[in-house]
Amino acid sequence: MSSQPRALQVLNILSVVLLLAAYALVFGFAPIEKVMGIVQKVFYFHVATAWVGMLGFIAAAITGVIYLRTQNLKWDIITVSAVEISLVFFFITIVLGSTWARPSWGTWWTWEPRLTTAAILEMIYLAYMLLRQGIDDPERRARFGAVYTLIGGISVPVTFVSIRLFRTIHPVVIGSGGGETMGLTRPMLGIMFFSIAVFSVIFITLFWHRIRLGQLADHVEQLKLKITH
Amino acid sequence: MIEVKKLVKRFGMKIVLRGLDFHVEPGEFVALLGPNGAGKTTFLRILASLSRPNLGEVRISGYRLPNQSAEVRQRLGVVSHMPLLYPDLSAEENLQFYGRMYNVSQLDARVTEVLNLVGLTQRRRDLVRTFSRGMQQRLAIGRAVLHDPDVMLFDEPYTGLDQDASEMLDDVLKNVAARGRTVVMTSHDLARAEELATRFDVLSRGTITASTSRAGLGSGNLLNFYKQALAG
Amino acid sequence: MEKGTDIRPSGNYFRAVSAVAWKDLAAELRSRELLSSMLVFSLLVILIFYFALELDVKAREKITAGALWVTFAFAGTLGLNRSMAVEKDRGCLDGLLLAPVDRSAIYFGKAISNLAFMLIVEVIVLPVYSVLYNVNLFNFGLIGVILLGSLGYISVGTLLSTMSVQTRTRDVLLPILLFPVIVPVLVAAVKASSGFLQNLEMSEIMAWVNLLIVYDIIFTAIAFMVFDYVVEE
Secondary structure, eight states: OOSOOHHHHHHHHHHHHHHHHHHHIIIIISOOBTTTBGGGGHHHHHHHHHHHHHHHHHHHHHHHHHHHHHOOHHHHHHHHHHHHHHHHHHHHHHHHHHHHHHHHHSOSOOOOHHHHHHHHHHHHHHHHHHHHHTOOSHHHHHHHHHHHHHHHHHHHHHHHHHHHHHOOOOOBOSSSOSSOBOOOOHHHHHHHHHHHHHHHHHHHHHHHHHHHHHHHHHHHHHHHHHHHO | OEEEEEEEEEETTEEEEEEEEEEEOTTOEEEEEOOTTSSHHHHHHHHTTSSOOSEEEEEETTEEETTTHHHHHHTEEEEOSSOOOOTTSBHHHHHHHHHHHTTBSSHHHHHHHHHHHTTOGGGTTSBGGGSOHHHHHHHHHHHHHTTOOSEEEEESTTTTOOHHHHHHHHHHIIIIIITTSEEEEEOSOHHHHHHHOSEEEEEETTEEEEEEEHHHHOTTOHHHHHHHHHHO | OOTTOOBOOSOOHHHHHHHHHHHHHHHHHHHOHHHHHHHHHHHHHHHHHHHHHTOOHHHHHHHHHHHHHHHHHHHHHHHHHHHHHHHHHTTHHHHHHHSSSOHHHHHHHHHHHHHHHHHHHHHHHHHHHHHHHTOOOOOHHHHHHHHHHHHHHHHHHHHHHHHHTTSTTHHHHHHHHHHHHSHHHHHHHHHHHHHHHTTOOHHHHHHHHHHHHHHHHHHHHHHHHHHHHHHOO
């Protein structure tokens, strides 16, 4: 329990190296987009962080259900970890999206379905944190948290659909859908997928660290109880 | 009637009940004594099927908890320090409501009978919010015996009652709630426990550390027994 | 003693559901605490809208649906909080859980009474709004939307208020938990309501009505499945 496992140490280094490589590719290699110019480079990170946010969101909903089935508190640690990572990465996504939207659409914020859904998801996660803070019994905290991630996990897609019906001006990134398609060249797409892969590795690394942190906190709690008895 | 083996209950990391064994014969009245935080209320909530044990076996009237909790609940009456009554309903309406939840047959007649037993017939149409604490507690006992349970659980039933009200309650507990039933009661009030119970168990640090019957104790010795049990 | 009190096997699910709903309605008929506070609050919100949004004749047409649903959503949390606090404060929730009935019967009973309270408030607020702002709100489509929207709101709200009332921060937590997950209900209800009020084509409204129906079904089912977890220890 004391020192980090070998694989995690490797992941630490790999994450840093890959992130630097992604920076190098985006700023050194990727062509400058004709219409939007330099600011378009934000897009590679915007998509990748959104991807990590999604991974965390899906992981939280699934592990929440697993907790309800097994009632094993280790799944609660995993759920919280997923929520926290998702919370941070969606926040980064929103900030990056805003910096991109300002020059492209002339506004910091647009009520665009994906952006709005991400914002509502942030609200759900903040509510989740507040809910947990208000409960002392760890099992009840885990149960209520899992129920809420489940409710959130189902409501968010519905929210997305409802806002999509409401309005949309987000560019469709890939595919032949109607919408305004961005002029992505092959190298641009390649770098986007590389960036997504990099952030997936970073996600795994952070997830692992956060789960370890939760386990260590439990361990400390156990040791404290031993002292008092 | 009640059979508990190697019961373990944890709240997170904290172990409240550690391998508790407990056994009650039909017709026994067991007083569960112990200091604050010993796990008395937790234990009673597990018996009442309100809380799930982490490990161990609990059987009431031959039914297992938590798997057969519906059968157990049908045979269980609970009186806690909270009245579990709705203040904006009358005494009668409260009983009618709980009677429907327990699917009691010939409900109107049964409600009248129970109100009579706990001495609230005169006030049957009054709202519970106008009742004194003692009257509320008597009605709470009426609520608990409405479906004629085999087993009664009392969790600190005297909390918040003055001397007079406690004496009235004694009477109702003894003659209405406990008669012909198996009872487990937690209480801080050693004098009251001594008067009512046929057996005294001390719950300390998550297990039963001592047990004696009324016959084995002799009168007036409960305090000594309790102190010794905690010291040992 | 106690002759003639043989107890039939339990399992009378609907009897328990109706018993729970009945006792809430009976108690409320007595005290009128919950309904009166919801109503007064709703009327205040409507008044505030007048000053805050300067609801002139032109603005009213566009804003009415939104103003109504904001009012219902806020008043709804008052009602839900109060309805569950009554259960928690005197240990009545334990009393309900001690009964030999499936936990989901308690959920449906509470949901029915909560829905009834909400609909009563809405039935009173609509004509008042109508008179104050001189808008005709009598419209069968609108009434249908209000039913569907309230149902979705209450199905999630009853579940979440059962959770929030068991926390330390219970007075403030419910709206924070509830509002982010009922966004679809609010969006769809507002859109469908204003569609009916502006006499739009049914084809333009149906998508929203369908969304409401889907939401209601999904979330009633989910709440039914997970309610056990929010009341058991």
